[in-house]
Structure formats: structure tokens, C-alpha cells
Amino acid sequence: MDSCDYKSYAQALDLVNDKELIEEYKKYHKNVWKEVNEALCSIGIKKMKIFLLGTHLFMYYEARADFDPKIDFQKYTELTPKANEWDNLMRKFQQKISDIPENQLGEWWSPMDLVYDLDWFKQQQ
Structure with missing residues (x-):
């Protein structure tokens, strides 16, 4: 896959x-468990x-073009007991953002809208 596939x-x-x-x-994020990264x-x-x-x-991430956060993050927690354990452990530190409209909330992490990309300018060149 090249960069166009992401x-x-x-x-x-x-928090x-x-x-x-x-x-x-x-501290936990300085030493993320190997199974979580995998x-x-x-x-x-x-x-x-x-x-x-x-x-x-x-959180910023790049994923394959057919990635679906709602489906694939659920798969992630089902791949290994350690990924599920990590997800549950991190929730004790986290909370949903309280000052955004309900319709913009995600399941846990809330998706953000892209409002600027320098590549837009570069593509016009």
C-alpha cells in the first residue's frame, strides 16, 4: 500500500x-503493551x-482507506485479551467531552472535522 491507500x-x-x-x-503511554500496538x-x-x-x-492517526473506526476499533478489542484489558484500563482515566453537542459525540472518542489541510494548497499549485 502506498500513501494514497491511507x-x-x-x-x-x-481525561x-x-x-x-x-x-x-x-506513564502507561510511555510503555504501551506490545499486544496493544500489534x-x-x-x-x-x-x-x-x-x-x-x-x-x-x-488523537491523530492514519489508517488504511477502508478503515471504519466504529467497526475496526471494536475488532481491536476483540483480537487479544490484552487489547481489551488495555481499553478497559484506560477508561478509568478518560471521560467523554462534555461541552459538545450530543450528535457529535462518538462512542467514546469523538470524531473531529477537518477544517484545514496544507495539501489543499499544494494540490492547487
Whole structure:
């Protein structure tokens, strides 16, 4: 697959507003379990990055063109007990974003709309 076979995604979620829990969350992500990374790759994720600002998480990832977050993230938790354990463990640190309309909420992570892409400009050149 070349770069044309992948799509970009962005999602947001909040962490519980507790400094100790946030530090613990960050420590877990410095040492993500091998089975979790393997499961993410096996569902078609090529790149994934999570950024933190205060209690706000922003996740950027690239996945194969036919990736469906609603279906494939469910598959991820079913691939290995460790991926499911990780997902459940992370939920103690996380909470849905509270200040967005209900119709924009995702199952857990909320999808974000793309409003700017430098490639749009490059394609006009």
C-alpha cells in the first residue's frame, strides 16, 4: 500500500481532571503493551499519535482507506485479551467531552472535522 491507500483521522477525548491520574495515564503511554500496538497495526492503523493539553486529548492517526473506526476499533478489542484489558484500563482515566453537542459525540472518542489541510494548497499549485 502506498500513501494514497491511507486516510487521516482525528478524535478527541478528555481525561479525568486529577493530576495524579493524568501522570499515571502518561506513564502507561510511555510503555504501551506490545499486544496493544500489534492489535492496532493489525486493524490497519499505520500511524497514531495522542497529544495532551490540560485534560484534553487529541488523537491523530492514519489508517488504511477502508478503515471504519466504529467497526475496526471494536475488532481491536476483540483480537487479544490484552487489547481489551488495555481499553478497559484506560477508561478509568478518560471521560467523554462534555461541552459538545450530543450528535457529535462518538462512542467514546469523538470524531473531529477537518477544517484545514496544507495539501489543499499544494494540490492547487
